[in-house]
Amino acid sequence: MGKTFAEKALGRAAGHEVRAGEIVTVEPDFCMSHDNAAPIARTFKKIGVKNVWKPERIVFILDHAVPAPSDDHAINHKEIREFSAEQGIANFFDVTSKGGVCHQVMCEEGFALPGLIMIGSDSHTCTYGAYGAFSTGIGRSEMAAAWATGQIWFKVPESLKVTVTGSFRPGVSAKDLILTLIGDIKADGADYMSVEFHGPAIEAMSIAERMTLCNMGIEMGAKNAVCPPDAKVLEAIRDKAKTDRWEALWADDDAVYAKELTYDAGDIVPCVAKPHTVDNYAAIDEAKGTPIHQAFLGSCTNARIEDLRAAAAILKGKQVAVRTIVIPASWKVYRQCLAEGLIETFLDAGCVITNPGCGPCMGNHEGILAPGETCISTANRNFKGRMGNKESFIYLASPLTVAASALKGEIADPREVL
Amino acid sequence: MEKTILRGRAWVFGDDVDTDLIYHNKYLAETDPKKMPQYSFEYYPGKEHFAKEVKPGDFVVAGTNFGCGSSREHAVYCLKYAGVPVVLAENYSRIYYRNAINNGYPVLFIQGISQAIKDGKIEDGDELEVDLAKGEVKNVTKGTVFHGDAVADLEKDIMAAGGLIEYLKSRAEQ
Numbered sequence: 001m002g003k004t005f006a007e008k009a010l011g012r013a014a015g016h017e018v019r020a021g022e023i024v025t026v027e028p029d030f031c032m033s034h035d036n037a038a039p040i041a042r043t044f045k046k047i048g049v050k051n052v053w054k055p056e057r058i059v060f061i062l063d064h065a066v067p068a069p070s071d072d073h074a075i076n077h078k079e080i081r082e083f084s085a086e087q088g089i090a091n092f093f094d095v096t097s098k099g100g101v102c103h104q105v106m107c108e109e110g111f112a113l114p115g116l117i118m119i120g121s122d123s124h125t126c127t128y129g130a131y132g133a134f135s136t137g138i139g140r141s142e143m144a145a146a147w148a149t150g151q152i153w154f155k156v157p158e159s160l161k162v163t164v165t166g167s168f169r170p171g172v173s174a175k176d177l178i179l180t181l182i183g184d185i186k187a188d189g190a191d192y193m194s195v196e197f198h199g200p201a202i203e204a205m206s207i208a209e210r211m212t213l214c215n216m217g218i219e220m221g222a223k224n225a226v227c228p229p230d231a232k233v234l235e236a237i238r239d240k241a242k243t244d245r246w247e248a249l250w251a252d253d254d255a256v257y258a259k260e261l262t263y264d265a266g267d268i269v270p271c272v273a274k275p276h277t278v279d280n281y282a283a284i285d286e287a288k289g290t291p292i293h294q295a296f297l298g299s300c301t302n303a304r305i306e307d308l309r310a311a312a313a314i315l316k317g318k319q320v321a322v323r324t325i326v327i328p329a330s331w332k333v334y335r336q337c338l339a340e341g342l343i344e345t346f347l348d349a350g351c352v353i354t355n356p357g358c359g360p361c362m363g364n365h366e367g368i369l370a371p372g373e374t375c376i377s378t379a380n381r382n383f384k385g386r387m388g389n390k391e392s393f394i395y396l397a398s399p400l401t402v403a404a405s406a407l408k409g410e411i412a413d414p415r416e417v418l
Numbered sequence: 419m420e421k422t423i424l425r426g427r428a429w430v431f432g433d434d435v436d437t438d439l440i441y442h443n444k445y446l447a448e449t450d451p452k453k454m455p456q457y458s459f460e461y462y463p464g465k466e467h468f469a470k471e472v473k474p475g476d477f478v479v480a481g482t483n484f485g486c487g488s489s490r491e492h493a494v495y496c497l498k499y500a501g502v503p504v505v506l507a508e509n510y511s512r513i514y515y516r517n518a519i520n521n522g523y524p525v526l527f528i529q530g531i532s533q534a535i536k537d538g539k540i541e542d543g544d545e546l547e548v549d550l551a552k553g554e555v556k557n558v559t560k561g562t563v564f565h566g567d568a569v570a571d572l573e574k575d576i577m578a579a580g581g582l583i584e585y586l587k588s589r590a591e592q
Contacts, residue, residue: 039449047586072447123489123513137489139517145582185435188440188483192512223512277434361442361489383438383487386463390442 003254006194007225008255009249010155011136013117020258021160027150030057030111032120034102036140038076040121041083043144052087059091059111060084061102064186066095066357069365076088099300100356103300107211110240114229116248119128119143119152124300124380126217130210131237132248133227137218157194157223158258159251160360164201166266170413173310174382175302175378175398176268177201178216183273183281185261191221193258195201196251198227201265202227207236210303216380219278233342270414272376273396277383284401284413292395293373295320295406296387298327299350299361302378302399305336311403312342314417315349321409324351325367327359351406363388376405422551424503425558425582426475428495428544429468430535431459433481437514439495440485454492455500474501477546481507485514491521496525504548506555508532517553519573522581526553528566 003011006021011018013026028228034042037060044052051056060080068074077095084092091111093099103124106112114132121143128135138152145153182189185287195217202210210227217225227233229248237246270284297303297311308328326346328334334356337343346353360367361379368388369375375387375394382394397405400414407417439462441454448454459468478497484507485493494517497505505518505525518525526548534540544559553566579585 020590042449043583047583049586070447076447121489123487139494139513141493141520141582142516145516145520145586146588186509187436187486188509191483191509217539218487218513221486221511243580249529277436279434364443381438381487383436384463385442385444386438388444390461 001256003255004194004255004257005196005249005251006134006157007160009115009117010154012115012247012249017172018156020156022156023153024155024156026117026118026153027401028057028146028152029116029243030059030104031143032059032061032106032116032122032125033116033143034061034122035073035076036121037083040140040143042146043141047144047148049148052089052147055088056090058089059106060089060146061093061099061105062095063100063102063357065364066355075225087367098329100333101300101303101358103215104304104329104333105389107131108330110242111235113241113243113246114233115249116245119146123218124215126222126225126302127211127215127224129214129217129224130207131233134224135227136224138182150311157192159194159196159255160190161196161198161257163199163258163260163262164262164263165199166195166201167204168265168268171270171400171418172213172268173400174205174235174399175368177263177265178213178272179271179281179396180268180271182216182220182279183261185220186279187220187277189220190217193222195222195225197227199257203230206306207232208306211304212301215354219380233322270398270401272401272411275380275382275393275395278380278382278396287395287411288413291374291410292322292376292405292410294322294367294369294375295324295402296360296367296375296377296379297399297402298325298359299379300329301380303327303329303333305333307399308333308337308342310338311399312345314403314414315351315407316345318349318407320350320406322406324406325359326351326353328356330356360387362386376402376411380404420531422549424475424548424550425504426477426546426547426565427473428477428479428540429465430540430542431462431465431480432535433476433532434483434486435480436487437490438487441490442474442495446490446492448492451495452499455495458500459495461529472500472502474521476502477548478502479507479531479535479540480505481535482509484510488509489513491517494518494523504550506531506548510527514516517542520582522577522579522584524550524577526566528555528564531564
């Protein structure tokens, strides 16, 4: 009987064979925290341990509210600077041109690596599965405990195998696939499970697209989500791996799954998640024509260079009909946009570009909605009030659909403007 | 958990209650758990009065996937420090569940409660009697009984200490 990815990765970390359902205690390879490192540091100090277990395994990336928009945020940032200096945490991405959205930076900088056990005090930590890591989000108390002890317990999850064959039609992308999947199995469809993406359509995807899939694993309740660590991944990490502890692990062909699903990428159509849940699927034909007040191209889900290229191709030489906020996922992505002329394309089209970070995704700043307003967004959550106002409405969609909608001032089918 | 049989009123919620509905991201900069209850369920349609009217001993009752979404522990603190002794739901998102255990906060898995909520068999204001040791919930008002799973051993140790940090602290002191 073969093993799933989760059984292999957790077994490797535990140092013995494991099966789904067993509880293991493992040492995390990397622990990521963003602006919430400040309250975690306060909790850490209550434990009574003087030093973090291994400072080189802890990463801080400020992204939720950068540069600080209020004194509360400024105080948090200050505490993080002091704590990282005091504890010798060198992997600290402060408010500089080296940072960006935490999950993007973790991948760009070579922390996300195949077979590693990665934890983050953010629910979208599951993103690193695009590089073949076992990565999952945890709470603040648990992160403080991990810093102190260098250990974390996991129940080895059961696995959901999603096989994707065929190829996308023009105007369709990974975001449409993941919104379709979540719409089918619902917000709790993968609760506690490890989601494995298999098949030729996944192999054909760029790592950026795989990050979009894995990023949204949490939106169906998954513990982690993962794609095969193939030649593309090995090439991407070649000169930047932050440790040599990694190992390319993948599920056996005869692994045992709790559930298996198959999709043909050719059947997927552009779609949105309607307010106020991510599983509230609507094909574009049903949603198009809905008036919007704002379009947002950003977040850890869809603001990589590939996403911004796709959006810019639609916006080039045209004018947006509603305010459109573009936030590249990192300063590396921003520089690449500059080099390729995309920043100019966005500016010429009337978009507003802000510094890399989470921006308005969770309602902190840079694009809060007013009551009664509707935003179409490339982010991962459309919960009631997520972008700062509970009387506003958020539709989630791909960068192509968001760009097409920005031009029309209403939700639009990207296939009509390609 | 010295007292294992609790009695109180029900506040009833649906399936997939996300962390923004329990504790909105607008208040994330708050780091004092005792100040968090004033924001509980502010964004939940029809439950905006929860924070003002909840009494210590009242129960939060919900369907499937309670606490889905973000990893914020505020969503645990805002109920714990409001005096809600236990959450009674069909099941929980995994991060919410871990956060609850790690903060010594009991959450019970109650079979069939999601459907019972939809069928109106458990409603706001119903008087409930909850046996934490057995994982049993009696709806005294409507005369029905629900059964749940007791907490697993590993999790019991952490909860008995009052949470993960207290548990580690006691070990560090030894």
